[in-house]
Amino acid sequence: xxxxxxxxxxxxxxxxxxxxxxxxxxxxxxxxxxxxxxxxxxxxxxxxxxxxxxxxxxxxxxxxxxxxxxxxxxxxxxxxxxxxxxxxxxxxxxxxxxxxxxxxxxxxxxxxxxxxxxxxxxxxxxxxxxxxxxxxxxxxxxxxxxxxxxxxxxxxxxxxxxxxxxxxxxxxxxxxxxxxxxxxxxxxxxxxxxxxxxxxxxxxxxxxxxxxxxxxxxxxxxxx
Numbered sequence: 001x002x003x004x005x006x007x008x009x010x011x012x013x014x015x016x017x018x019x020x021x022x023x024x025x026x027x028x029x030x031x032x033x034x035x036x037x038x039x040x041x042x043x044x045x046x047x048x049x050x051x052x053x054x055x056x057x058x059x060x061x062x063x064x065x066x067x068x069x070x071x072x073x074x075x076x077x078x079x080x081x082x083x084x085x086x087x088x089x090x091x092x093x094x095x096x097x098x099x100x101x102x103x104x105x106x107x108x109x110x111x112x113x114x115x116x117x118x119x120x121x122x123x124x125x126x127x128x129x130x131x132x133x134x135x136x137x138x139x140x141x142x143x144x145x146x147x148x149x150x151x152x153x154x155x156x157x158x159x160x161x162x163x164x165x166x167x168x169x170x171x172x173x174x175x176x177x178x179x180x181x182x183x184x185x186x187x188x189x190x191x192x193x194x195x196x197x198x199x200x201x202x203x204x205x206x207x208x209x210x211x212x213x214x215x216x217x218x219x220x221x222x223x224x
Contacts, residue, residue, distance in 0.1 A: 020112035023104045033104060033124060034117040037163055043123075044130065044156045051134060051149035055142050066146045073133070073150025078198035080129060080151075081158050086194040086207065088125075113186055119163050121155070130155055158197040165196070184209040 022030040035043075055066055089106035093099045105125060109118040134148030164170075165179045178199065185193030193209030195201040202208040 020108050020115045020118050023108060033122055035120065035123060036117055037120060037160065040120055040126075040159055041156065044126075044152050047130065047134070048149045048152045048156070051145040051152065055145040055149070057142070062143070065143050069137075069144050070146040070150035070153075073137070073147035073152075074154040075150075076133070076147075077151045077154025077158070078195070078201065081154070081198060082195045082201040082205070084125070084129075085196070090190065090194070110186060110190065113166060116163065116167065119166050120159050126155060126159075154197075161197045181209050 023033060024030050052066075052070075055069075089102075091098075092102050092107070105122055109115070112118050130148075130152045133151045134145070137144040137148040137151075140147075162182075164175075165182045168179075170176045170179055178196075181193055181199055182196055189209060192207045193199070193202060194207055199208070
C-alpha cells in the first residue's frame, strides 16, 4: 500500500475578478499604497536618467565601467526580485499585523490578480529598495551611480513585465511560456515560480514551477 504526500500549498483566498476593494479606510492612502502604472513610470524614469547623467558627468567616466556597474545593478535587482518575492512577499503570518501587512503588500494581488494597481509592487517596498540601493551606490563615487540606475531599471521593467503577463495575450512563444510559468505560480502552486522577469533563478535555486513539485507521490506522479 503506497502513501502519498500532501498536495502543494495553494493560495488561501478565493480568486476574484475586477478591482479589489481598498486595503485601508482612506481612498487617498490606498492610492499611495498601490499606484497606477503611469505613476510608477513617472516616479522611476527620472531617477534612472538622473543617475546615468551624474555618472556620465562624473570624473574619469569610462563607458565599459558605466555599463559594468549598470549590468551589476540589474542582476542585483533580479536577485532582489526572486528573494523578495520568495522570502518577504510569501511570508504569511497567520494573524495580527503581519498577516494584515502581507495581505496589503501581496496577498491582495493573489486574490485579485487582474487588478492593475495590485499587479505592481507597492511603493512601500519599491521606494526603500531603490532609494537605499542608490544611496549606497552613491557612497562609492559617481561611476557606481549606474549601478543604482541598473537596479531601478530592473525594478521598473519587472513591474511592467509583470503587468504585461497578467493583462496581455502574448503572441511570442517565449512570452507565452513565461506567462504560463507565472500563471502556474498563481493558480497551481504559489510555493514555486518566484522569478517573474528572471525565471532562471528558480532553476538555480530549485523552485522552478516547470518542474514536478516536491510534493509528489512515491510513484513519481505529481499530486493535483
